[in-house]
Amino acid sequence: MKALVLGATGLIGFHITQALRRRGLRPRALVRDAQRGRALHGDGVELVVGDITDPASLQGAFNDVDVVFHAAGIPEQWVRDEGVFERVNHQGCRHVAQAAAAAGVRRLVFLSTIDVFEPEPDQRIHEQCARRTQARSAYERSKQAADLHLQTQYPPSGPLEIVYLHPCAIYGPGPTKSRGTNDFVKEIKARQIPILIPGGMPLVLAADVGEAAVRAAERAQPGERLVLAGPWISLKDLAQQVHQHLAYGRVPPVLPLAVARAVSTLTQAWSRLAGGAPLVPRGQLEALQWGAKPDARRAREQLEMTFTGLDTGLRQLLDSLH
Numbered sequence: 106m107k108a109l110v111l112g113a114t115g116l117i118g119f120h121i122t123q124a125l126r127r128r129g130l131r132p133r134a135l136v137r138d139a140q141r142g143r144a145l146h147g148d149g150v151e152l153v154v155g156d157i158t159d160p161a162s163l164q165g166a167f168n169d170v171d172v173v174f175h176a177a178g179i180p181e182q183w184v185r186d187e188g189v190f191e192r193v194n195h196q197g198c199r200h201v202a203q204a205a206a207a208a209g210v211r212r213l214v215f216l217s218t219i220d221v222f223e224p225e226p227d228q229r230i231h232e233q234c235a236r237r238t239q240a241r242s243a244y245e246r247s248k249q250a251a252d253l254h255l256q257t258q259y260p261p262s263g264p265l266e267i268v269y270l271h272p273c274a275i276y277g278p279g280p281t282k283s284r285g286t287n288d289f290v291k292e293i294k295a296r297q298i299p300i301l302i303p304g305g306m307p308l309v310l311a312a313d314v315g316e317a318a319v320r321a322a323e324r325a326q327p328g329e330r331l332v333l334a335g336p337w338i339s340l341k342d343l344a345q346q347v348h349q350h351l352a353y354g355r356v357p358p359v360l361p362l363a364v365a366r367a368v369s370t371l372t373q374a375w376s377r378l379a380g381g382a383p384l385v386p387r388g389q390l391e392a393l394q395w396g397a398k399p400d401a402r403r404a405r406e407q408l409e410m411t412f413t414g415l416d417t418g419l420r421q422l423l424d425s426l427h
Contacts, residue, residue, distance in 0.1 A: 106322070108132040109170045109210075111157060111201060112177030113150065114141050116281040117216055117272070120315025121174045122150055128319070135166050135177075145280055157197035160204065167208035172322045175201050176216040179244065180283050183386035185376075187243040194247035199254055205265055212266045213259075214322050216314075219271045219307075219332060220245040221252045224397050231400045232271075232330040242388030261328030268325045270318060273334040273399050277311035277418055278425035289340070290422055293347045293354075301359045302385060304393025305339035309401075310418040313410065320408040334399035335412050346415065350423055365390055 108125050112118030113134035125132045126149050133151040136142035142152045155162035157177050167173065178194045198215070205213050222234040240246045252269065259267050276286035286308060292298045317333050325331065338346075341359050348354045360368070369390050372383035404410055413421075 106130060106171050107169060108172045108174060109167060110134045110174045114145055114280060115176060116275060116279045116311045117314050118176040119145060119279045120311050121176060121318045122146060124315045124319040157200055158192050160200045163200060163204040167204045167210055170210050172212045173205050173210050174214045174318055182242055182244055182388035182392060183382060190243045190247035195250040198251035202255060202259060210265060212322060214268045214270065214318050215255060217252050217269050217271050218248050219273050219397060219399050221249050228396050228398045229400055230332065230397050232332060232403055241391050244388060266327035268321045269330040270321055271330060271332045272309050272314045273307040275311050275314060276308055277422050279311050287422065290347055291426055293344050294351060294426060296354060298357050301340045301344060301357050302365055302390060302393055303359050303362045305337055306393060307334045307337045307399050308415060309333050309335050310413040313412050317404060317408055317410055325407060331404040331407060332399045332401045333404055334401045335415060337398050346419055350419055
């Protein structure tokens with residue numbers, strides 16, 4: 106299998122690349138920064154410089170490739186220029202699929218998100234939970250639009266097979282430039298968080314997502330959707346588990362939801378005037394209140410996956426922090 110990894114210098118793409126290398130393969134990686142790519146992957150990866158927002162830069166990168174892993178994107182819940190979500194997550198996905206189809210690529214493994222789903226009344230999410238309403242944040246809408254484009258333009262019976270993976274919040278050792286769960290754990294470890302936002306999220310280890318992506322390329326059916334997730338946990342309980350591993354510190358108190366919403370509204374308005382990031386981005390707060398409980402049974406069965414427990418995953422992350 107000749108594989109091309111998009112987003113190979115990010116957390117998911119890095120672990121997809123590692124999973125491919127464990128199989129004795131030398132994947133190709135599309136990167137914007139060759140120096141960063143070499144620092145992360147050494148000589149074990151063939152680097153090609155390009156940008157998914159620039160279709161002309163993709164020419165040649167997809168040649169002689171069997172499988173493309175599309176893990177490039179902006180996973181933030183807030184950025185100053187919300188248009189970047191549309192340019193990267195939606196339009197970039199269109200460019201990737203067009204380039205793959207033009208080059209005769211057999212399979213595209215698309216790293217989507219559970220945010221394109223709408224949960225059952227009991228908050229359970231599974232692969233048939235298609236969202237019937239517009240998503241809440243610009244990030245989620247961009248992923249929803251990308252997913253819909255692939256679904257409508259590339260049917261399972263077509264020459265380009267799409268496999269959709271839907272991870273929840275991702276954590277674990279590895280490179281990342283976007284704020285996420287790893288930053289929360291680092292800041293709890295450093296005692297830099299005086300108060301917690303209410304709510305929580307399901308978590309999945311990045312290394313598990315990388316391994317699942319490669320297994321999906323090897324064995325999933327065209328058009329298959331697979332949820333990749335562990336159990337839901339509140340930020341308070343996550344902070345408690347971090348402190349249990351460290352054996353020091355005190356878990357910060359939780360801000361009341363009404364106060365958190367007021368802070369979010371005020372600092373969101375201030376950020377538009379002053380240009381800085383809001384203390385509590387609206388998208389992040391609402392995502393933490395979602396309470397979705399993803400069901401990953403299908404992925405465990407289809408991919409023969411055992412997802413790493415949070416206790417083990419947190420220890421791996423904490424051991425990697427300096």
